Amino acid sequence: LINYYTHITLECICNILCGVNCWHDLDNTEFDCWPIENPNDYNMISCGGLEMAWVQRPPEKVTNGEEFNVTYTVTASDSFYEYAVKNKIFQFSDQSEAKRFCHEHECPANWNNANELNCCVYHANIHSCPLALMVSGICGPWIPDDGKIVTHTVSKAGKMTQKYWTSKVVLIHVGVTSVIAHIKIGQMHAALESKVLVVSAQVCGDDVCELEENCLNCPADCGICPMSITIKVAIALPVALFCSGFILTMVWFQYQKQKMFWDESWIINYKNIMFGKILQPVKSNSSVSRTTDVTVCTVVNTSFKQGFIQPGIYDGRTVAVKHIQKKNFTLSKTIRKEVKEVRQLDHPNLSKFIGGSIEVPYVSIITEYCPKGSLSDVLLNEEIPINWGFRLSFATDIARGMAYLHQHKMFHGRLHSRNCVIDDRWVCKISDYGLTAYRKEDFDAVSNGFHCGDINRIYCAPEVLLGSSSNITPAADIYSYSMILVEIATRSDLISAEGVKMDIMWRPPLPELKPGKADTDCPSRGDYCELIKKCWSHNVTMRPTFEQVKKMLDKMNPHKVSPVDMMMNLMEKYSKHLEAIVAERTQDLLQEKQKTDRLLYSMLPKPVADDLRQGRTAEAQSYSNATVYFSDIVGFTQLSGASTPHQVVDFLNQLYTTFDDIIDNYDVYKVETIGDAYMVVSGVPNENGINHAGEIASMALDLVSVCHAFKIPHKPTTQLRIRAGIHSGPVVAGVVGTKMPRYCLFGDTVNTASRMESTSEALKIQVSGATADLLHTLGGYVLTCRGSLNVKGKGEMTTWWLEAKRDDHTDPLLRAIDFKGVPVPVSD
Known part of the structure; x- marks a missing residue:
């Protein structure tokens, strides 16, 4: 504030030291005039034609510390100069000389050097007089006894022709303040007065709760407002609704679980399944299924028991029907629980369970149908070109499906290449999982719990063969998976001759992955063989999980192109070739058409020719x-x-x-x-x-x-x-x-x-x-x-x-x- 305003003239300091008030208080008129001498006496004089008026008045109410501008005018008529000469306000004897002095004489550049001899208006400024600090109603002194500074703006000087005088004002003291525009001209004072109400600025955070502050606009000073009933209700109601909704949701889920447990919508009437020609198992030394065949169990010796999956049509879609050899069937709670668990599984690499028939002798399991057959069918079919991109994709699909099963605490126990089926998008899916009690009697009829003899013993982990079928563990599925990896690498049967003697510890030889063409070469031969070794390790704790297998396969297959994408790339190349041929033929056709049009338009006008051509x-x-x-x-x-x-x-x-x-x-x-x-x-x-x-x-x-x-x-x-x-x-x-x-x-x-x-x-x-x-x-x-x-x-x-x-x-x-x-x- 001092830097902005304070300028105390030497004259005022002298007057303060002498204990004399600076200048006269004003009456209720807009502006007043009085002589330079004895300013504190009530000796008002006529202004003689000098007039002052506000152009931009001070506001009626301001906040302390708030800046505002005031503008006022000072004008003098010809009569004023006659009055000023007559009353010796100017040191001139002639009216015209006084007027010329006020209108034409330049004032000093520095207002401190201006006086009545060298400048017409040699002092002009704005005074602020807080009335609460004034003594006896007199505006002054500028520095009262309490030491609080009551300041005025920096003075200005100028000619009478300067019509507008503007100053920037800041008021500090709270209360009514008299704002006075004060000028000195010759031997006369003149002042224009206006009163302003100064109110305190609210400062939130000063630990004082002022009159206009409350808990809403300044909780730091006035404290936090007490919570209203409306707010309490607004908070409590959503919480209550959330809790109620949570409880109802839990009850609903529990109800759905019980409902699914007792739900029998999965039971299918066997008569509602439409079959075509029922295909019998094919007896051969190969496990390849032709396009008209269905997936069958590989026949290695004639003593094997054979089974098959039969396609049919149910509810407007093709399904795979697996028959279960049961003499009687009871829908127990165990079977209901197994069915409920299988129905809740949903993964792109699992063959979807659709339902089952419980009528003896038509007990069967109905699942999603995959038209490409089993993985064994595809691998053994030499007419299907399968590069390593396809092979690693199949291996990754199986690992993903098995990892999902293991996450849901479900172990397969019968994993082999014939239980991995290929859909029409070349995605490999796992089938024949779960439902152990549902198909129990079907396994009991075969030694060691397998329905295809020695061929299935190859996929079975040694620890399972030494124990019982109830010892199925995630590690046993990993062992079975290692055999599928060998089949994927070799594209052949695990055993190549009939009657091969196999003990419990027998394993096929590691595949010899020789370098070949870029599209048929395994991208990581050493890593692939190392993965097989880890998966069939006799030390169960050394076998990886399917989550770890997925990471290993992703590392081996950096391109990670799915079979569908690879097929689409081939189709895209073929389509681009066709497009190029079509575009070439189309261009030839357009050229010939243009020639025909030119010939036709040379014979007939274009509008007439177009009409005739369109009939x-x-x-x-x-x-x-x-x-x-x-x-x-x-x-x-x-x-x-x-x-x-x-x-x-x-x-x-x-x-x-x-x-x-x-x-x-x-x-x-x-x-x-x-x-x-x-x-x-x-x-x-x-x-x-x-x-x-x-x-x-x-x-x-x-x-x-x-x-x-x-x-x-x-x-x-x-x-x-x-x-x-x-x-x-x-x-x-x-x-x-x-x-x-x-x-x-x-x-x-x-x-x-x-x-x-x-x-x-x-x-x-x-x-x-x-x-x-x-x-x-x-x-x-x-x-x-x-x-x-x-x-x-x-x-x-x-x-x-x-x-x-x-x-x-x-x-x-x-x-x-x-x-x-x-x-x-x-x-x-």
Whole structure:
């Protein structure tokens, strides 16, 4: 505050030391004046024409420490200067000198150097006087006895012509403060006063709960507001609802568990399953199932008991039906529990359980059908190319499915390559899991609890063979998985000969993974064999879990491309090849179509051709005004007689090709060429107002002009001469014929145009009066009247020679023409 405001004049300090009050208190008027001498006396004087007024008044209420601006005006009339001289306020004897001093004399740049002798308004500032600190109602001293500073703004000085005086003010003391705009002019004080109410600024956090603070806007000072009933209800209600919902949810889940336990919707009536031809087990030395077969147990010796899975249709979808050999069946709680557990399993690498039949002798388990057969079928089928990307994907799928089973405390115990099936997306899924009590009797009929003899003993862990079937553990499934890894690597049976003697500790040899082509080579041969060793270790604790197996396989297969993706890549390459062929053939077709379109559009106008191509009838159409051009070659009969047919054809081809190139620059349509005759029209089929006359006229001039430079191929010294005729009028256009349709023009206008050509002269263009009128309207063409001419079928007609366009009138060809007759006035 001191840095911003404090400036105490030496004069005030002296007055304070002397114990004299600084200046007079004001009365209730807006502004007052009093003499410099004895300012504390109540000796108000007239201001004599000097006026002060607020432009921007101080606010009625401010917060202490808040900045605000005030602006006031100081003005003096001519009467003031007369009053000031008369009362010796200025040290001048003349009114005009006093006024000139106030209006023109520059004040010192530093206000401290300003006084009544060198500046008109030599002191101007804003005083703030807190009334609670004033003594006897007098505004002063500026530093009272209590030591609190009551300051004023920095003084200013200036001429009377400075109309507006602005200062920035900050009020500190709470209460009513008198804000005074104070000036000194000559030997007179003047002041303008306004009162402001200063209120305390609220400071939250000063540990004082002030009047306008409360627990809502300042809990730091006034404390936290007590919790209202509404808030208590708003908190308690959601908590109560949450707790109720949680309890109800738990009850609902428990109810669902009990409901699923006793639910019998999974029981399927065997008669509702539609079977096709029931396939019998195939007796062979191979476990390969053909496309019409179903997965069967591998036959190694004839003493093996055989079983099969039969496909059928239930509820509109294909299912796999596994028959269970039971003499009787009781739906016990144990079986219900097993079914409930299996129904709750859901994983993409598990064959989904659909239901079961409990009618003896049709006891069976119905599961999801996988059309590709078992993993054994696929591996032994040499017609299916399987690279290591497919193989590692199969191994990873099995590991994922088994890890999911083990997470749910369910162990397989019968894992082998025939229980791993492939769906139509080449995803490997595990089947025949769980439901031990459901299929118990089916296993009891076979020694050691296996239904395919010695072939299944290979997959069984040694610790299981030494004990009972109830000793199935996760480590036993890992041992079975190692045998599947060997099958995946070798794509062959684990035993290759019948009657091979196998003890409990027998294991197949490790696969020999030799380097081959990039797509058939195992990406990590050593790691793969090491994984097999770990999985079939006789030390159960050394065998990895399926979660660890998944990580090992992911490390071996860095690309991690699924079989579907690999097949899609092959299909994409094939489709791209097909697309390239199709695109090439399509481009050829488009090119041929463009050629056909160009040929068709050369015979018929585009709109007419499009109508005919789309099967619409091209109706004849009348045109109110069009311009027709005819030309032929003068002496063509004699020229043809002196030439061979090939020379005539070659000559006409070159000539009309040149003509065709020229007419492409104009809005015209070539109707036909018959022999040496050349017919062109404008305004048909595209109407263009009256511009058709100008288009035909400009084209005709170009055609005649090019004849001068054209060389007849077999008679280069012979000058080519054509004669042309033009006429404008109504025509009717239409397509004639279907085998070879032609676009023809009909009407008197065509006949008249032909007469204009036949009565024309070599290298000249004769136009009718109708065409001449249109060219006159268009302007820019030079026409010469030929005179009256007897036209066959029309009588006497006045015709005109078309000589040139105005900008082409200097052409050497046209300058040689002898202009006769009266030129037709033309306009630009």
